[in-house]
Structure formats: C-alpha cells, structure tokens
Amino acid sequence: MNPIYHRSTVDIMGDQPIITALNKALAWELRAIAMYAHYSAYVSGIHRPHLSAYFSNEVNESITHASTVRSAIVKLDGKAITERAPEEIIHTHDYSIMLEEAYKTEKIASGTYQSILPMIEELGDDELYDSLEVIYFDEMRSVEELRMMLK
Numbered sequence: 699m700n701p702i703y704h705r706s707t708v709d710i711m712g713d714q715p716i717i718t719a720l721n722k723a724l725a726w727e728l729r730a731i732a733m734y735a736h737y738s739a740y741v742s743g744i745h746r747p748h749l750s751a752y753f754s755n756e757v758n759e760s761i762t763h764a765s766t767v768r769s770a771i772v773k774l775d776g777k778a779i780t781e782r783a784p785e786e787i788i789h790t791h792d793y794s795i796m797l798e799e800a801y802k803t804e805k806i807a808s809g810t811y812q813s814i815l816p817m818i819e820e821l822g823d824d825e826l827y828d829s830l831e832v833i834y835f836d837e838m839r840s841v842e843e844l845r846m847m848l849k
C-alpha cells in the first residue's frame with residue numbers, strides 16, 4: 699500500500715509553523731523546569747531561604763506551563779517534543795548569576811509566547827488563545843519580578 703495512506707495527522711501537522719512555535723515554547727519550559735530545580739537546590743548564602751522557595755515555585759509554574767502547551771499541541775494534532783531546549787544551564791552557587799540566568803530565560807519565554815499569540819488568534823480558537831495568554835502574562839510578571847530583584 700502507498701505509504702501516504704499511513705501518514706497520520708501528526709505527521710501532517712508536525713510541519714506547521716504553529717506546532718514548531720509551540721514545541722519551541724515547550725522545550726524552553728522543560729529547560730526552565732531543569733534550571734529552576736537545579737538553582738533551588740544549589741542556591742547558597744544569606745538569600746537561600748527565600749530564593750530556594752522562589753525557584754521551587756518557578757519549577758511548579760513551568761510544569762503547569764509545559765502541561766498547557768503540550769495540551770495545545772495535542773489539540774492541534776501535533777507531536778509534542780520531549781527534549782528540553784539545549785542551551786546550557788550554568789552551574790553555580792551564586793544567586794546573582796542564577797537571577798541573571800533566570801532573567802534571560804524569562805525574557806526568551808515571554809518573547810516566544812508573544813510570537814505565538816497572533817498565530818493562535820488566526821486559528822480563531824478562543825479557549826486556546828486564553829490559555830496561552832495566561833502563560834504570556836505569567837512570563838511577563840516573572841521578567842518584571844526578576845528585573846526588580848536584580849536592581
């Protein structure tokens with residue numbers, strides 16, 4: 699039988715720019731989970747108590763974001779990636795380096811969601827748009843929070 703008949707919707711949707719963009723966001727959430735869990739464990743010095751809790755909270759937020767993005771990919775019949783974004787996670791005990799790295803990560807995340815929103819809007823799926831807009835606002839809040847922490 700012609701292999702074309704065996705092509706699933708996943709294969710077809712896998713090439714769509716919106717799936718690629720959502721997978722990029724998912725990869726960054728998976729990286730954020732690893733980065734924040736690492737920093738929560740290693741943060742040292744006088745700021746450890748509240749920063750460890752702060753990073754741990756970011757792990758949970760990133761898990762929630764990853765779950766929402768993955769569900770969006772499933773809804774669009776795409777194939778969700780399972781690997782994190784390959785950008786290095788800097789190992790350190792120094793909280794100021796951790797905050798700088800977190801700031802960079804959150805800026806990339808907010809930019810990624812900002813570029814995804816118009817694509818979702820074009821699809822006309824209000825539920826999907828709302829769920830991703832919520833994530834975008836979370837990332838924007840994180841950028842602002844980290845900016846204040848770095849002052």
Ligand SMILES: [Fe+2]
Nearest residue numbers: 727760763807
């Ligand atoms: Fe996130």
Ligand SMILES: [Fe+2]
Nearest residue numbers: 804807837840
């Ligand atoms: Fe975030």
